[in-house]
Amino acid sequence: MIKTENRYFQPGFRQNMEEKELKNLVIEGEIPDWLEGDLIRNGPGIVNVDKPMQHWFDGLAMLHKFSISKGEVSYRSRFINCEAYQAAQESGKISYSDFATDPCRSIFQKLQTVFDPKPKITDSAKVNIGKIGDKAFALGEPLMQIQFDPETLESLGVFHYEKAPGSGINTAHPHQDPHEVYNLVVQFGAINHYKIYSMLEGVKELASIPVLEPAYLHSFGMSERYFIIAEFPLVVQSLKLLFRFRPFIENFKWKKNRGTRFLIIDRETGKLKTTIKTEAFFSFHHVNAFEVDNQLVVDLAAYKDASIIDHYYHNRLSSTEEQLPFGRMERFIFDLDKSKLKERKVLSEACIELPHIDYQSYHGNKDYRYIYGCGINPENRNEFYNQLVKIDVHTGQHSTWYQEGTYPGEAVFIPNPDRKSEDDGLLLSVVLDGKQGNSFLLILDSKTMQEQARVHLPHSILFGYHGAFFEKN
Numbered sequence: 179m180i181k182t183e184n185r186y187f188q189p190g191f192r193q194n195m196e197e198k199e200l201k202n203l204v205i206e207g208e209i210p211d212w213l214e215g216d217l218i219r220n221g222p223g224i225v226n227v228d229k230p231m232q233h234w235f236d237g238l239a240m241l242h243k244f245s246i247s248k249g250e251v252s253y254r255s256r257f258i259n260c261e262a263y264q265a266a267q268e269s270g271k272i273s274y275s276d277f278a279t280d281p282c283r284s285i286f287q288k289l290q291t292v293f294d295p296k297p298k299i300t301d302s303a304k305v306n307i308g309k310i311g312d313k314a315f316a317l318g319e320p321l322m323q324i325q326f327d328p329e330t331l332e333s334l335g336v337f338h339y340e341k342a343p344g345s346g347i348n349t350a351h352p353h354q355d356p357h358e359v360y361n362l363v364v365q366f367g368a369i370n371h372y373k374i375y376s377m378l379e380g381v382k383e384l385a386s387i388p389v390l391e392p393a394y395l396h397s398f399g400m401s402e403r404y405f406i407i408a409e410f411p412l413v414v415q416s417l418k419l420l421f422r423f424r425p426f427i428e429n430f431k432w433k434k435n436r437g438t439r440f441l442i443i444d445r446e447t448g449k450l451k452t453t454i455k456t457e458a459f460f461s462f463h464h465v466n467a468f469e470v471d472n473q474l475v476v477d478l479a480a481y482k483d484a485s486i487i488d489h490y491y492h493n494r495l496s497s498t499e500e501q502l503p504f505g506r507m508e509r510f511i512f513d514l515d516k517s518k519l520k521e522r523k524v525l526s527e528a529c530i531e532l533p534h535i536d537y538q539s540y541h542g543n544k545d546y547r548y549i550y551g552c553g554i555n556p557e558n559r560n561e562f563y564n565q566l567v568k569i570d571v572h573t574g575q576h577s578t579w580y581q582e583g584t585y586p587g588e589a590v591f592i593p594n595p596d597r598k599s600e601d602d603g604l605l606l607s608v609v610l611d612g613k614q615g616n617s618f619l620l621i622l623d624s625k626t627m628q629e630q631a632r633v634h635l636p637h638s639i640l641f642g643y644h645g646a647f648f649e650k651n
């Protein structure tokens with residue numbers, strides 16, 4: 179029989195999940211006794227309502243928590259209880275617009291949209307988990323974030339940008355330093371703006387840059403002195419978003435000839451210091467940025483264009499014929515005195531996505547060395563992310579964890595409290611076992627990429643995006 183659908187497709191992208199609470203999960207191997215805390219992950223939990231969602235970035239959010247204590251592990255999952263979730267429960271229909279899937283609309287409703295140009299955008303914040311001050315948030319791209327109780331995973335309320343006008347998106351990748359939390363908002367209106375806000379003690383606008391055709395931006399960069407917006411040429415005429423006849427991302431067009439523009443903003447003044455143009459490329463994730471004398475170094479996981487977004491449609495992810503484009507770690511070195519690109523180089527040939535570093539200790543640090551992420555094994559190329567990769571930025575070498583038929587999600591790094599080196603610690607990743615049809619929590623030694631332990635779940639978890647570790651104090 180010819181296989182036409184990948185075995186991970188149904189459990190990884192197509193099955194609705196249920197809320198669960200499980201104690202004393204089965205552990206293979208041994209969990210180091212210093213590891214105490216909760217891994218909380220975000221991602222889609224419901225992907226079928228009246229019709230299936232279309233894209234990996236669609237779905238109603240579910241939080242998953244693995245609590246690790248004294249070598250034992252328990253698990254809990256909860257849907258985010260937001261308006262989009264409640265409406266889907268009550269009506270049995272997709273009721274809010276998502277990334278690449280809109281509700282079914284009658285002709286009457288389509289006409290109505292023209293007169294009332296306020297499509298209901300999903301508030302189901304499913305992309306990331308953020309600790310803002312002492313509060314835990316589920317983070318998404320629409321301009322509202324959901325606060326939740328990290329103990330029970332119950333939804334507590336919505337965080338709004340009070341002063342930011344209604345229409346726009348923000349990134350699910352805010353930055354932080356010891357004093358503040360920062361995020362980038364792309365605001366759509368008569369005049370569109372890129373805005374940087376601080377958000378720890380109320381919301382404050384730090385920078386505002388008008389833009390004619392704003393880009394789809396999933397993250398931004400921050401160094402000691404600068405905010406960095408890498409503006410890829412995947413852009414939108416924002417009126418199309420206000421009157422939205424097509425799902426959100428389908429309004430954006432790839433305009434290669436524009437190239438990519440790096441907008442470098444002075445953090446002190448909020449003013450644009452310079453704009454530097456490079457060849458067109460695309461990225462979801464900035465990884466690190468730092469300054470060395472008059473040079474600014476920006477590392478991100480880059481693609482040659484934005485076709486990766488099309489590859490994440492379910493109809494393509496299901497096919498055994500498709501190959502995902504490789505994301506690669508690239509470094510851009512800018513000469514700020516001359517306002518130009520000095521050097522662009524590939525840091526590693528390895529495919530990487532959902533990149534992760536020890537942000538707390540090494541973000542903005544010019545000596546940082548290691549990036550962890552998901553990748554694709556070149557021997558098994560026609561699959562979704564099927565290995566974990568660790569890139570050594572200094573040598574360009576990489577090492578992997580690979581087990582045929584398993585599909586790991588983002589690897590979250592937790593430093594050993596007595597560590598002697600940057601990579602001394604553990605990586606936690608939720609992995610789908612395509613053969614067994616269930617998921618497990620993988621615990622790797624981040625120095626050697628060797629397996630320390632795996633914790634079995636009786637069920638599978640849909641492929642999610644980002645998570646965070648909450649240490650027990």
Ligand code: CO
Nearest residue numbers: 396462643644
């Ligand atoms: Co992301």
